[in-house]
Amino acid sequence: MKPQPARRSSPGVPRCERCTLHARCLPLGLELDALHSFEAIIQVPQALKRGQALVRQGEPFENLYVVRSGSLKQSVAQPGQRDQVTHFYLPGEVVGLDAIGEAECHGSVVALESAFVCELPFTRLEDLAEQLPELRGQLYRCMSRELRRDQRMMCLLSGRTADQRLASFLLGLSERFRARGFSPFCFRLSMSRSDIANYLGLALETVSRVLARFQEQGTIAVAGREMTLLDIESLEGLAREGVGLRGVN
Amino acid sequence: MKPQPARRSSPGVPRCERCTLHARCLPLGLELDALHSFEAIIQVPQALKRGQALVRQGEPFENLYVVRSGSLKQSVAQPGQRDQVTHFYLPGEVVGLDAIGEAECHGSVVALESAFVCELPFTRLEDLAEQLPELRGQLYRCMSRELRRDQRMMCLLSGRTADQRLASFLLGLSERFRARGFSPFCFRLSMSRSDIANYLGLALETVSRVLARFQEQGTIAVAGREMTLLDIESLEGLAREGVGLRGVN
DNA sequence: TGGTCGACTTGATGCAGGTCAATCAACGTT
DNA sequence: AACGTTGATTGACCTGCATCAAGTCGACCA
Numbered sequence: 001m002k003p004q005p006a007r008r009s010s011p012g013v014p015r016c017e018r019c020t021l022h023a024r025c026l027p028l029g030l031e032l033d034a035l036h037s038f039e040a041i042i043q044v045p046q047a048l049k050r051g052q053a054l055v056r057q058g059e060p061f062e063n064l065y066v067v068r069s070g071s072l073k074q075s076v077a078q079p080g081q082r083d084q085v086t087h088f089y090l091p092g093e094v095v096g097l098d099a100i101g102e103a104e105c106h107g108s109v110v111a112l113e114s115a116f117v118c119e120l121p122f123t124r125l126e127d128l129a130e131q132l133p134e135l136r137g138q139l140y141r142c143m144s145r146e147l148r149r150d151q152r153m154m155c156l157l158s159g160r161t162a163d164q165r166l167a168s169f170l171l172g173l174s175e176r177f178r179a180r181g182f183s184p185f186c187f188r189l190s191m192s193r194s195d196i197a198n199y200l201g202l203a204l205e206t207v208s209r210v211l212a213r214f215q216e217q218g219t220i221a222v223a224g225r226e227m228t229l230l231d232i233e234s235l236e237g238l239a240r241e242g243v244g245l246r247g248v249n
Numbered sequence: 250m251k252p253q254p255a256r257r258s259s260p261g262v263p264r265c266e267r268c269t270l271h272a273r274c275l276p277l278g279l280e281l282d283a284l285h286s287f288e289a290i291i292q293v294p295q296a297l298k299r300g301q302a303l304v305r306q307g308e309p310f311e312n313l314y315v316v317r318s319g320s321l322k323q324s325v326a327q328p329g330q331r332d333q334v335t336h337f338y339l340p341g342e343v344v345g346l347d348a349i350g351e352a353e354c355h356g357s358v359v360a361l362e363s364a365f366v367c368e369l370p371f372t373r374l375e376d377l378a379e380q381l382p383e384l385r386g387q388l389y390r391c392m393s394r395e396l397r398r399d400q401r402m403m404c405l406l407s408g409r410t411a412d413q414r415l416a417s418f419l420l421g422l423s424e425r426f427r428a429r430g431f432s433p434f435c436f437r438l439s440m441s442r443s444d445i446a447n448y449l450g451l452a453l454e455t456v457s458r459v460l461a462r463f464q465e466q467g468t469i470a471v472a473g474r475e476m477t478l479l480d481i482e483s484l485e486g487l488a489r490e491g492v493g494l495r496g497v498n
Numbered sequence: 499t500g501g502t503c504g505a506c507t508t509g510a511t512g513c514a515g516g517t518c519a520a521t522c523a524a525c526g527t528t
Numbered sequence: 529a530a531c532g533t534t535g536a537t538t539g540a541c542c543t544g545c546a547t548c549a550a551g552t553c554g555a556c557c558a
Contacts, residue, residue: 076400079489084404098397101390106397133379141350143392148347148355150399151325155333157406158450159546162515193536201407203516208537224524224536240328408516411545442506452546457507473506473554 015039019068024092024179026066026120026138034132041128043119048072048111054095057108061099063119067091070115071190075198076107085199088112088191090176096122097143112190157201165200166210167238170220174229185232189225214238264288268317273341273428275315275369275387283381290377292368297321297360303344306357310348312368316340319364320439324447325356334448337361337440339425345371346392361439406450414449415459416487419469423478434481438474463487 016027016039027038045068048054054065057077067089074087074095086107089095099105100122129136156168178184189196197204214220219235221228229235265276265288276287294317297303303314306326316338323336323344335356338344348354349371378385405417427433438445446453463469468484470477478484 076404078404081404081489084407086400086403098393098400100393101386102393102397107400129385130382136378136385137350140388140392143389143396144347144349144351147392147395147399148351150396150403151335151347151356153403154335154399154406155325155327155330157403158333158447192534198407204535205517205537206515209515212537240330441504453505454507454547455545458545461507 020181021066021068021092026094026142027135028138029134030132030138031134034134037128037132038135041120041124043121045116045118048115048117050111050113052111054109054111054117055105055107057105059105061096061102061105061122063096063121064125065095065109065117065119067093067095068116068118071112072109072115072117073112073191073195073199074107074109083198085195088195088199091180094142094146097146100143112195161241162200162202162206162210163213163238164241165202166196166207166214167235169196169200170227170229171232171235171239174232184229186226186228189227265291269430270315270317270341275343275391276384277387278383279381279387280383283383286377286381287384290369290373292370294365294367297364297366299360299362301360303358303360303366304354304356306354308354310345310351310354310371312345312370313374314344314358314366314368316342316344317365317367320361321358321364321366322361322440322444322448323356323358332447334444337444337448340429343391343395346395349392361444410490411449411451411455411459412462412487413490414451415445415456415463416484418445418449419476419478420481420484420488423481433478435475435477438476 016022016025016035019025022028027035030038043063046054046065048070054072055063069091071091072089072095073085074089075083075085077083089109095109095117096105098107125135125139129139156165160168173187173189174184177187191199193207194204196202197207200207211220211222214235215222217234219229219231219238221230265271265274265284268274271277276284279287292312295303295314297319303321304312318340320340321338321344322334323338324332324334326332338358344358344366345354347356374384374388378388405414409417422436422438423433426436440448442456443453445451446456449456460469460471463484464471466483468478468480468487470479
C-alpha cells in the first residue's frame with residue numbers, strides 16, 4: 001500500500017494547492033503562507049478500507065478529518081435503541097465538528113468504501129486558527145453549514161412521506177456530486193439500502209419499494225448501487241409535493 | 250466603557266456578573282476584564298411581546314442573541330411546504346448560530362411569551378473573539394453542542410413512536426429547566442400544542458391524545474399548558490422503549 | 499347575554515408504511 | 529460444485545397515526 005516511508009515525509013503529506021478538492025475544503029481562502037502553515041499540521045493521510053472505523057463512539061476527541069476520497073457514514077448508538085445513521089461524508093467534507101468542545105467523539109464513523117482522509121489534530125488547528133482569521137471563519141462556516149444541513153434533515157424527517165424523503169435524498173446526493181465535479185446524474189451509491197433506510201427513518205423494504213416505483217415511473221434507473229437520475233424535474237416535484245401533515249396553526 | 254455613559258442609557262445594558270444565567274451563558278469562563286469587554290458589545294436588551302418576531306427569515310444576518318428571559322421558537326419556511334418549527338429557545342440559549350457565515354437568517358424566530366434578549370453584533374463579537382481564546386472556545390462549544398442536539402433530534406424524528414417523541418420532549422424540557430434552576434417537575438409550556446406537534450413531526454391531535462393517555466396512566470398531570478411530571482422513571486421508560494423500526498442491518 | 503374566535507379535546511375512518519417472511523443474486527470459501 | 533453469507537427485492541398483512549369532523553372550554557368584545 002503506497003510507498004509511504006517514514007512518518008510524515010513527503011509522499012504522504014498532501015499539498016493542498018494541488019488537491020482537487022482545494023476549492024471546497026477547509027483551507028479555502030487562505031493566503032499562500034497560511035496555506036503552508038495549514039499543510040504543516042496535516043498528518044499523513046489515512047487509508048481506510050470498506051467497513052473500517054475512522055473514529056469510534058466514546059473515544060477521546062482529538063482530530064478533525066477531511067475526506068479526500070471515498071465516503072464514510074457516521075452513526076450514533078443510543079442506550080437501548082438501534083443505531084442511527086446521522087451523516088454520509090463525501091470528499092471535502094469535515095468529520096468531527098460535532099465533537100468540538102467535548103471530551104469524546106459522540107458517534108462512530110466508518111468507511112463505506114476505500115477512502116483517504118486528512119487528519120487534523122484539533123489543538124494544533126485551534127492554535128493555527130488563533131493566527132489566521134480566515135481559517136477561523138472557515139471553521140465557523142463549516143459548523144454553521146452543518147447546522148443548517150441538520151435542520152433541513154429534521155424537516156425532512158418530520159412528516160415527509162417516504163417518496164419525498166427518497167427524492168430529497170437523491171437530489172441532495174446529486175447536488176453534492178455536482179459540486180465536486182462528478183456527474184450529478186449518474187453515480188454509485190456507496191451506502192447500502194439499509195443505511196439509507198436508517199438515515200431516512202424508513203424501513204429498508206420501503207426504500208427498495210420506493211426506488212422500484214420511481215424506476216417504473218421512469219424517474220430514475222437503478223441497478224443495485226448504480227443510480228441514474230433520468231428526470232430531475234419530476235424528482236424535484238416529488239421532493240416538494242405539499243401534502244404532508246396538516247397546515248399551519 | 251466602564252461607568253457606562255450615553256449610547257442607549259444605563260438601565261438596559263446588563264452586567265453579566267449579576268445575571269442569573271451567568272453560569273450557562275456565552276461568556277462563561279471569561280476573566281473579569283474579558284467579561285467587561287464582552288459586556289461592552291452587548292446592545293441594550295430587547296423586550297419582545299408574545300408573537301413578536303426577533304428575526305425574520307431572509308433578513309441579513311447581523312446579530313446573535315442570547316435569551317435572558319421568556320422563550321422563543323425558530324421556524325423555517327420552505328418552498329411549497331408548511332413551516333417547520335426547528336427549535337425552542339430558553340433563557341441562556343443562543344439564537345442565530347446557524348446563520349454564521351451566511352448572508353441571511355435562515356429561519357424566523359418569534360417570542361412565545363414576553364421575553365428579553367441580549368443582542369450581540371456578530372462582527373464585534375468576532376473581533377473580540379480574536380483576542381479572547383476563551384470566548385472562541387465558548388462559541389465553538391455552543392455550536393458543537395447545537396450540532397449534537399440537532400442530531401439527537403434527528404434520531405428522535407427518525408422512526409420513534411409518538412409516545413417516545415412526547416416523552417423525550419418532556420424530559421428534554423425538564424432537563425433544561427432544571428439546569429436553569431427552575432423546577433424540573435412542574436412548568437408551563439409556553440408553546441402551543443400545534444407548535445409541539447410541528448416540532449415533533451406529529452399531528453396536533455396526536456399530541457393531545459398522547460398527553461391525555463400519559464395523564465390517565467398517572468405519568469404526568471396536564472391542564473392546558475401547566476405541566477407536571479409525576480413519574481420521571483416511567484417517562485424515561487417510555488422515551489427509551491426499544492420498539493421502533495427493525496433492528497440493525 | 500350572546501357571539502365569535504383561538505386553543506384544545508375527542509371520536510371515527512383510512513392509508514402509508516412497518517413488520518414478517520420467502521426468494522434471489524452476487525459473492526467468496528472450501 | 530456445493531455452501532454459507534450478505535444485500536436486495538417482492539408479497540401479504542396489520543397497526544400507528546394522519547386526517548376529517550364535531551364538540552368543549554375559555555377569553556374577549558359588543
